[in-house]
Amino acid sequence: MNRLVLRWVPTALATAVIASVAIAVPVAANAAVDLPAKTPQQVLELVGQSSVKDFSGTVEQSSKLGLPALPMTGTGANSSASSALSVLAGSYTARVYVDGATRTRFQIMDKLAERDVVKNGSDVWLYDSSAKTATHSTLPASTHDGSVPTPGTEQTPAQLAQRFLAAADSTTKVTVGADTRVAGRTAYDLILAPRASDTLISSVSIAVDSETGLPLSVGLFARGQHDPAFSLAFSSLSLQTPAANLFDFTPPAGVTVKQQTVPQSDLKKPTGSAPQHTVVGTGWDAVLVLPASTEITTLTSSPLFSELTNSVTGGRVLHTALVNVFFASDGRVLAGSVSPERLEAVASSR
Amino acid sequence: MSSDAVSEVASSVSRGRPSVGWALLGSEISVLFRRRRTWAMLAVLALVPILIAIAVRVTRSTPNGGRGPAFLDQVTQNGLFVGVVGVLISIPLFLPLTVGVVAGDSIAGEASAGTLRYLLIAPVGRVRLLIVKYLAAAVFCLAATLAVVVAGTLIGIALFPVGPATLLSGDVIGVPETLIRSLLVSVYVTISLLGLSAIGLFISTLTDVPVGAMAATIVLSVVSQVLDSIPQLDWLHPWLFTHYWLGVGDLLRQPISWDSFGSNSVLQAAYIVLFGALAYGRFSTKDVLS
Numbered sequence: 001m002n003r004l005v006l007r008w009v010p011t012a013l014a015t016a017v018i019a020s021v022a023i024a025v026p027v028a029a030n031a032a033v034d035l036p037a038k039t040p041q042q043v044l045e046l047v048g049q050s051s052v053k054d055f056s057g058t059v060e061q062s063s064k065l066g067l068p069a070l071p072m073t074g075t076g077a078n079s080s081a082s083s084a085l086s087v088l089a090g091s092y093t094a095r096v097y098v099d100g101a102t103r104t105r106f107q108i109m110d111k112l113a114e115r116d117v118v119k120n121g122s123d124v125w126l127y128d129s130s131a132k133t134a135t136h137s138t139l140p141a142s143t144h145d146g147s148v149p150t151p152g153t154e155q156t157p158a159q160l161a162q163r164f165l166a167a168a169d170s171t172t173k174v175t176v177g178a179d180t181r182v183a184g185r186t187a188y189d190l191i192l193a194p195r196a197s198d199t200l201i202s203s204v205s206i207a208v209d210s211e212t213g214l215p216l217s218v219g220l221f222a223r224g225q226h227d228p229a230f231s232l233a234f235s236s237l238s239l240q241t242p243a244a245n246l247f248d249f250t251p252p253a254g255v256t257v258k259q260q261t262v263p264q265s266d267l268k269k270p271t272g273s274a275p276q277h278t279v280v281g282t283g284w285d286a287v288l289v290l291p292a293s294t295e296i297t298t299l300t301s302s303p304l305f306s307e308l309t310n311s312v313t314g315g316r317v318l319h320t321a322l323v324n325v326f327f328a329s330d331g332r333v334l335a336g337s338v339s340p341e342r343l344e345a346v347a348s349s350r
Numbered sequence: 351m352s353s354d355a356v357s358e359v360a361s362s363v364s365r366g367r368p369s370v371g372w373a374l375l376g377s378e379i380s381v382l383f384r385r386r387r388t389w390a391m392l393a394v395l396a397l398v399p400i401l402i403a404i405a406v407r408v409t410r411s412t413p414n415g416g417r418g419p420a421f422l423d424q425v426t427q428n429g430l431f432v433g434v435v436g437v438l439i440s441i442p443l444f445l446p447l448t449v450g451v452v453a454g455d456s457i458a459g460e461a462s463a464g465t466l467r468y469l470l471i472a473p474v475g476r477v478r479l480l481i482v483k484y485l486a487a488a489v490f491c492l493a494a495t496l497a498v499v500v501a502g503t504l505i506g507i508a509l510f511p512v513g514p515a516t517l518l519s520g521d522v523i524g525v526p527e528t529l530i531r532s533l534l535v536s537v538y539v540t541i542s543l544l545g546l547s548a549i550g551l552f553i554s555t556l557t558d559v560p561v562g563a564m565a566a567t568i569v570l571s572v573v574s575q576v577l578d579s580i581p582q583l584d585w586l587h588p589w590l591f592t593h594y595w596l597g598v599g600d601l602l603r604q605p606i607s608w609d610s611f612g613s614n615s616v617l618q619a620a621y622i623v624l625f626g627a628l629a630y631g632r633f634s635t636k637d638v639l640s
Contacts (some may be wrong), residue, residue, distance in 0.1 A: 008631045010626075011628050014624045018624060107603070109603065254424055
């Protein structure tokens with residue numbers, strides 16, 4: 001009898017050790033942080049005085065927008081439907097290398113593939129390892145100090161945080177939450193919350209490095225959700241200058257090289273050729289109205305579209321945790337972080 | 351294990367050699383590599399990159415970008431990565447298949463051949479026998495991976511020009527660095543298979559029917575990969591022993607991303623500890639009837 005019990009002791013021990021390590025590691029990473037208290041204004045000043053110019057790190061973006069998920073198998077992930085959804089869902093791990101304002105490298109690490117954005121001075125290379133394409137563009141001289149012009153993607157938590165902070169006005173309530181730890185660094189949690197109550201977003205949480213003032217993570221919380229619906233955060237960060245040869249990109253042999261000229265106007269408006277849009281309202285519950293166009297018709301005629309949207313009176317609604325998009329039957333598109341009813345009301349009033 | 355190995359063990363003990371298990375391990379490995387089945391499996395694995403290389407060479411068409419596994423389209427310019435392509439193709443099925451056969455056979459095979467009894471009559475502790483069986487399976491994991499990588503690299507050098515290789519990041523590395531990366535890939539894949547070997551060893555202690563243990567091990571590796579591709583189960587994914595198998599690609603970036611190498615090693619170690627303990631619990635008091 002004793003022997004029967006004894007023989008399972010190693011199994012019990014192994015289970016206990018594995019379980020305790022699995023529990024202890026996240027607990028240690030989130031161990032309570034106690035920083036000197038700061039007012040929201042002081043944290044904002046800390047961000048403003050941040051002088052971090054060189055760093056490298058790993059960034060993780062994840063979104064739980066409530067869209068249907070398709071299998072993303074190792075080799076089958078390239079099907080058009082699931083790749084379209086992965087763009088919408090936008091979850092990835094990327095490495096970021098920044099050397100001053102002029103040299104950056106951004107590597108999105110897909111499974112057995114990689115997408116790179118290399119910016120060195122006025123040269124910008126976009127490299128896609130699975131499509132075997134390299135696109136070269138030259139920035140106009142005046143925009144050297146600007147951020148890398150990749151349409152639609154915010155690259156580092158710092159850049160995304162700056163955008164939210166710049167937009168914060170009287171409709172926003174700014175508070176400081178409990179001190180946290182991001183990428184092994186202690187941080188203040190700056191919380192931007194809309195004063196209006198009819199938005200889908202309940203708050204935006206920005207973790208600000210207590211030492212350097214660099215925003216380390218940005219999380220968007222939807223009403224009624226505990227986990228962030230969208231988050232962009234460093235999982236590791238080094239404040240050393242990255243190796244210089246990372247920014248020298250020469251397209252490898254066997255790759256289709258495209259030259260692209262960037263007109264000045266495109267840089268100012270990343271959405272470039274999009275049709276003229278109007279914005280109804282201001283602040284968090286503003287509604288964007290796009291007039292009917294051929295691009296929208298192409299989009300709405302795809303079979304995936306009817307899978308993703310729900311039929312309502314007067315059109316179809318794409319519902320996500322943070323944004324609702326109303327495709328009116330007359331071809332207009334209305335989008336905003338508000339309820340579908342408000343979108344319909346705006347559509348019918350104009 | 352065949353009878354000559356048993357006699358070898360017995361003789362080493364009778365000669366009074368300090369018995370730390372090395373003799374047993376040596377004989378176990380030599381038995382493993384004296385079997386025709388082992389060599390047949392290694393030959394089939396080596397055939398994978400060889401067939402790929404011949405197919406690409408004969409058709410002489412460069413595969414289009416975006417089709418086929420990564421790196422296949424640069425094989426015509428640089429033969430050194432044929433081994434890596436072969437490994438990427440073998441990871442989901444061929445490698446787990448052969449490892450499942452070896453690990454699943456380890457104890458159940460002896461039991462079904464009626465040699466387990468004799469093995470345990472010789473003064474060989476059951477724990478030591480388990481460890482030796484596991485180490486032999488681990489050696490086979492290395493041999494299987496190297497069979498693919500070495501055969502692929504050699505056939506690549508024979509059929510295609512040798513030159514700088516393009517990594518996933520678009521950076522180009524020279525020939526020596528390419529060989530180092532191929533070796534790192536072999537190490538990564540070998541480590542990836544160690545957890546599966548431990549599972550196979552445990553299943554092998556449950557039954558006297560080796561085919562059952564082999565099939566169960568192989569099925570588990572497939573089930574794990576299927577679960578890993580279902581996004582609704584993403585909380586489970588980091589716990590699946592196949593989760594980091596394709597993370598081997600992180601060694602082919604510039605600079606190398608070691609994150610998945612570390613996570614993979616920790617995960618496989620956890621599987622080895624857990625299933626090793628389970629195998630001990632089952633085997634230490636198992637009634638050996640055959």
